[in-house]
Amino acid sequence: MSFLLNHLGDFGQGVMVTLGLVLLGAAGSVLLGTLLAALRTSPIRTARAVSSAYVLIFRNVPLPVQMVLFVFGLPVLGIQYSLYTSAAIVLVLYTAPFVAETLRAGLNTVDRGELEAGRALGFGPMASLKLIVLPQAFATVTRPLGNVFITMVKNTSVAALVGVSELTFLSDKIAVDEAQPFIIFGGAALCYLVIGLVIGRLVSAVDQKVAFSR
Amino acid sequence: MSTVSLFDPAGPRAKRRHLLLEILTALIVIAGAYLVFRVLYDKGELSAAAWAPFAESGLWALLGQGLWNNIAAAAVGMVLSMITGCLLAFGLVSTHAPLRRTCRVYTDVFSSIPLLLLLYFTSLVLPNYGLKLGDFWFLVIALTLYSGAVIGDLLRSGILALPPGQAEASLALGFSHVGTLRLVLLPQALRSMSPALVSQLIILFKGTALAFVLGGYMELLRSATVIGQYYTRSLLQAQFVAALGFLVVNIALGALAVALERRQNRLAAQEPLPVTAAEPAPVPAHR
Numbered sequence: 001m002s003f004l005l006n007h008l009g010d011f012g013q014g015v016m017v018t019l020g021l022v023l024l025g026a027a028g029s030v031l032l033g034t035l036l037a038a039l040r041t042s043p044i045r046t047a048r049a050v051s052s053a054y055v056l057i058f059r060n061v062p063l064p065v066q067m068v069l070f071v072f073g074l075p076v077l078g079i080q081y082s083l084y085t086s087a088a089i090v091l092v093l094y095t096a097p098f099v100a101e102t103l104r105a106g107l108n109t110v111d112r113g114e115l116e117a118g119r120a121l122g123f124g125p126m127a128s129l130k131l132i133v134l135p136q137a138f139a140t141v142t143r144p145l146g147n148v149f150i151t152m153v154k155n156t157s158v159a160a161l162v163g164v165s166e167l168t169f170l171s172d173k174i175a176v177d178e179a180q181p182f183i184i185f186g187g188a189a190l191c192y193l194v195i196g197l198v199i200g201r202l203v204s205a206v207d208q209k210v211a212f213s214r
Numbered sequence: 215m216s217t218v219s220l221f222d223p224a225g226p227r228a229k230r231r232h233l234l235l236e237i238l239t240a241l242i243v244i245a246g247a248y249l250v251f252r253v254l255y256d257k258g259e260l261s262a263a264a265w266a267p268f269a270e271s272g273l274w275a276l277l278g279q280g281l282w283n284n285i286a287a288a289a290v291g292m293v294l295s296m297i298t299g300c301l302l303a304f305g306l307v308s309t310h311a312p313l314r315r316t317c318r319v320y321t322d323v324f325s326s327i328p329l330l331l332l333l334y335f336t337s338l339v340l341p342n343y344g345l346k347l348g349d350f351w352f353l354v355i356a357l358t359l360y361s362g363a364v365i366g367d368l369l370r371s372g373i374l375a376l377p378p379g380q381a382e383a384s385l386a387l388g389f390s391h392v393g394t395l396r397l398v399l400l401p402q403a404l405r406s407m408s409p410a411l412v413s414q415l416i417i418l419f420k421g422t423a424l425a426f427v428l429g430g431y432m433e434l435l436r437s438a439t440v441i442g443q444y445y446t447r448s449l450l451q452a453q454f455v456a457a458l459g460f461l462v463v464n465i466a467l468g469a470l471a472v473a474l475e476r477r478q479n480r481l482a483a484q485e486p487l488p489v490t491a492a493e494p495a496p497v498p499a500h501r
Contacts, residue, residue, distance in 0.1 A: 043224065043232055046239040060464035061457045062420035065435050072439070073453045077257050150326070157328035161427055172334040181342070185335045189327045196326040 007174050007184075014170035015191050021088055021156040021166060022195070026149050028092030033099025040104055055097040063094045063158045071162040087159035087166075091152065098148045106141030107133065139210040146203030150196050157192075167191055259450055267445040268455070277452075280437030281459045287350060287433070288419040291357030295365050295418070296411075298358060302366025303403070304395055307373050317366065324363035329421045332356040337428055349431035353422060361418050368410050372403030409478060412471035416464055423460065434459050 039051035058066070070090045071083065081089065110133050118128035160169035171188035175181040224232055254260050267273050305317030324332075333356040340347060340355070347355075376399055384394040404411070425431045432440070438456035442449030 044235050044239050046236055046243060050239070050243060056465065057461065060461050060468065062423040062435075062460050062464075064420075064423040064426055065453075065457050065460055068426065068435055068439070069450075069453045069457060072442075073450045076450045077253055077259070154326065154328040157330040158424070160330055161424070168328055168331045168334065171331065172338070175334070175338055179342075181335065181339045185331060185339075188331055189323065192328060192331070193323065193326055 007178070010170050010174060011167075011187065011191075014165065014167035014188075015195075017084070017164065017166040018153075018156050018168075018191075019195070020084075021091060021159060021164075022149075022153050024088040025091040025095055025152050025156065028088065029095035029099045029148075029152070032092055032096035033103060036096055036100035037103035037107070040100065041107060051100070055100060058093055059097040059101075063090070063155055064161055066090050066094055067158055067161050083159075083162060083164045087156075087162065087164045091155060091159070094155070095148065095152050098151075099145065102141055102144045102148055103137070105144070106137035109140045110136050135210075136212075139207075139212055142203060142207040142210055146199065146207075149203075150199055153192065153195050153199065264447050264451055267441065267448050268451065273441060276432075276437050276441065277434065277455060277459065280432055280434035280456070281463070283350070283431065283433045284419065284422040284460075285463070287353050287357065287422045287425065288415065291354045291361060291418050291422075292415050294354065294358040295361035295414075298362030299365025299369055300400060302362060303369035303373060303400070304392075306366060306370040307395070307399075309391075321363040321367045324359050325367065327360070329356060329360050330424050330427070332359050333424055333427065349425060349428040352428065353425045353431065357418055357421055360421070361414060364414055364417075365411065368407050368414065369400070369403050372407040373399045375406065376402055406478065409471045409475040412467060412474060416467045416471070419463060419467065420460070 036051045036054060039047040040055075042048060067087065067090045071086050074080065114132055114136070115128060118132045123131065156166060157168035159166050160172065163169065165173075167188050171184050175184045178184065251260075258264060302317050302321060305313050306321065308314050308317075333353060336356045336359075337349070337352040340352065373395075380398055380402065381394055384398040385391075389397065422433055423435045425433045426435045426439070429436070434456045435453075438452040439449075441452040445452075
């Protein structure tokens with residue numbers, strides 16, 4: 001069992017790096033995803049086209065491909081960041097379309113009559129967006145958005161492809177060194193399960209806060 | 215897909231404003247495109263020299279073989295995970311509690327473990343147990359472990375969303391429990407879940423690119439990297455072409471999923487009785 005103690009520090013570090021990627025990825029993809037959703041629902045045709053094109057491309061090119069292209073390909077153009085930063089950026093670029101699509105689906109669930117009623121009651125466009133549309137859209141979107149983030153937790157492992165020492169990368173390294181793959185991969189799987197469960201709980205809590213009866 | 219308009223029809227003033235914004239966005243887009251072009255051009259990435267290797271047919275054969283390897287792994291993985299998924303779905307709706315719980319634990323665990331971790335696991339552990347398989351099978355087994363769990367859960371919700379009368383009628387007609395599942399419930403669940411299944415196929419296809427880590431398996435991303443090693447001048451070009459290959463296949467599969475969903479909705483509209491959903495079907499998402 002001594003090898004477990006030896007590598008506990010490594011494991012902890014891996015979990016921290018993974019959590020860091022999750023937090024950065026979530027924050028970044030919410031920002032970019034909201035921007036994309038806003039562009040997508042805007043009355044400006046060019047903005048809509050830009051948003052759709054982005055979603056189409058970045059959602060359909062696999063994350064490993066984007067990761068490798070960003071880390072090994074772009075330095076050719078003189079665009080180079082640290083591995084961790086690159087992994088976080090790619091994670092945001094890849095996850096943002098899913099966030100945007102989820103938000104858009106949430107906006108779509110708001111009945112048109114709600115807007116008309118708001119208009120009739122004298123709400124301006126911004127006020128009706130802020131007081132009528134967004135609260136309802138947010139309530140329907142919490143759970144799907146939580147699923148997007150839980151998927152993103154799994155996607156952080158792709159950073160291992162380019163050598164970011166996160167949980168998956170470190171477990172592979174330790175497993176190769178120690179020839180105890182069952183325990184090590186089991187431990188890593190457990191960590192991912194726990195992170196996923198915690199996020200699931202958080203989402204449930206938020207969902208109950210914003211829930212309302214239609 | 216349609217988006218509700220959050221705005222009233224524009225009046226003359228708003229129309230002028232929109233036109234202005236339209237021109238402004240177009241200018242920003244053009245400036246951005248020019249910037250990208252400028253960087254690529256200055257680094258010589260658009261020059262004939264950088265694209266010269268692509269005149270050789272051997273290189274295209276390598277890329278084609280790579281894409282084919284991705285498709286083959288995704289296809290075999292899909293078939294196997296459909297089989298495990300169906301079996302798991304039987305377990306998940308079974309009345310036998312221990313079996314149901316075991317299947318539940320399996321689906322919950324394997325659908326929340328990263329595919330890459332499973333791939334590392336299969337490629338490290340299986341050889342230790344005398345399974346001298348190729349990288350192809352490590353990839354396919356990892357895909358099946360993960361995707362089987364997801365499909366099992368999908369089919370479970372498909373089965374539970376069917377009207378209870380289906381199972382009752384089937385049992386009343388003398389079908390056994392297994393026969394009811396296999397001949398009555400599963401075919402309907404497979405049909406109603408077909409868009410989500412295609413989405414899962416897209417996830418599988420994207421996942422095959424992870425075989426990049428195995429090094430020996432010549433999937434498209436690895437092929438592009440190998441080309442980049444031979445023709446150091448053309449690394450970015452090769453990766454770009456590889457990304458394009460993935461993009462095209464995924465867009466085609468995505469279009470198929472949308473078409474299936476449209477057909478589904480059309481059929482649902484023709485149904486005489488409203489289908490009472492015991493549980494809302496999961497939103498098909500491809501990631």
